[in-house]
Amino acid sequence: MTKPYRLILTLASLTLAVGLQAQGLVSGSMNYGGTVVDATGDPLPDGNYDLAFSIYSQAAGGMPVWGPQEFDGQPGTGHQPLVAVVGGRFSLLLGPIDTSGDPISSAFNGTSTGTDSRYIEVIVQGTALAPRQPILATPYALSAQGMIPIGSIIAHHLDLSSAADLSRITSSGFALCNGTTAASQGVTNPVITGALPNLNVGNGSGRFLRGTTGTTWAEQGDQIQGHFHALPNHTHTASSPPHNHTMTQTDHIHEITTGEGSAGSRNRAADADSSSTPQEASTNGTTASVTINSSAVTINNTD
Structure with missing residues (x-):
């Protein structure tokens, strides 16, 4: 028993x-x-x-x-x-x-x-x-009870369904912070694979962003890179006090119209190219149309 x-x-x-x-x-x-x-x-x-x-x-x-x-x-x-x-x-x-x-x-x-x-x-x-x-x-x-363990990340509290994967971010530039979701751009079930790069960055002091290729941006230091400014056709209009214009260029035409000052002005233009001597013409006390090209300088009085 x-x-x-x-x-x-x-x-x-x-x-x-x-x-x-x-x-x-x-x-x-x-x-x-x-x-x-x-x-x-x-x-x-x-x-x-x-x-x-x-x-x-x-x-x-x-x-x-x-x-x-x-x-x-x-x-x-x-x-x-x-x-x-x-x-x-x-x-x-x-x-x-x-x-x-x-x-x-x-x-x-x-x-x-x-x-x-x-x-x-x-x-x-x-x-x-x-x-x-x-x-x-x-x-x-x-x-x-209910406390988060020290040094832990509670993974089940994170929703990564709309996050872009790292390959899309690094290959095509920064993700837009305009409310666009990654899901709307065709990113589904994001997965991070392989070793993560160093994600630590500096404070960005003294740096700015410049274009490299396409829409990708890269960080640029303080040194100004070589560059140029395209200058379309335009007009300069000058007023008193009297002043000088100095222009250096070859094989082109400047047309300058000057006006008479209160004490009489001196209208002068000069030009030269790499293969000829300077060309110049001047006049005093009159309104003139000054035309300069690579072979001649002409002042036409308009009074």
Whole structure:
């Protein structure tokens, strides 16, 4: 006949704050202990006993969310040495894995709702003890509830569905910050592959952006690069005080119209090219139309 047992719980504390395990601050085990008595209330005789443990989400029935872990002295995954019982009392560490290789932290992985509970079932020498014992959080675990682990990135809070992949950004220039989504440009299911480049940049002091090829931009230092300004056909209109125009060019025509100043002005024009002597003409006190080309300078009075 199977001898009935009862469990008097003296200690059951969760020393694993789920989420901290990844940081290596605590071991992936659970400290558990109690006193086992027989039907008359007498403690179990001293000795080594076969105990098994499973964790459930309900007080009775159902399937375990973790376990069993066997303390039966047998080899294999999830098996441990027999448990020493002295004066009916025992103490042990549950975990880190059960006979299926699942870590004990998987029973507390945060996928359950806030109303879920956890119960531990103890089997002594093949007899399941009833009722199952509820598992309560330690103050340490209560304090950690809902907190972000130090130095961690909570990946499931990020939505990268509309992010452009790095290859598109680096090959075609900067992404526009105008509300355009990457998805509208044909980017779907973005994935970052390969080694990331150095993403650290300076403060940009003394630098500006210049064009290179196409629509791609590159950072440029303070030194001004060689460049030119295209000058379309245009007209210069000058007023007092009297001043000089000096022009250097070959094989072209300047036409200059000057006006008379209050004290009489001197209208003068000069030109030369690489193969001839300077050409010049001048007049005083009159409004003139001055025409200069590579072979002659002409002043026509317009009074």
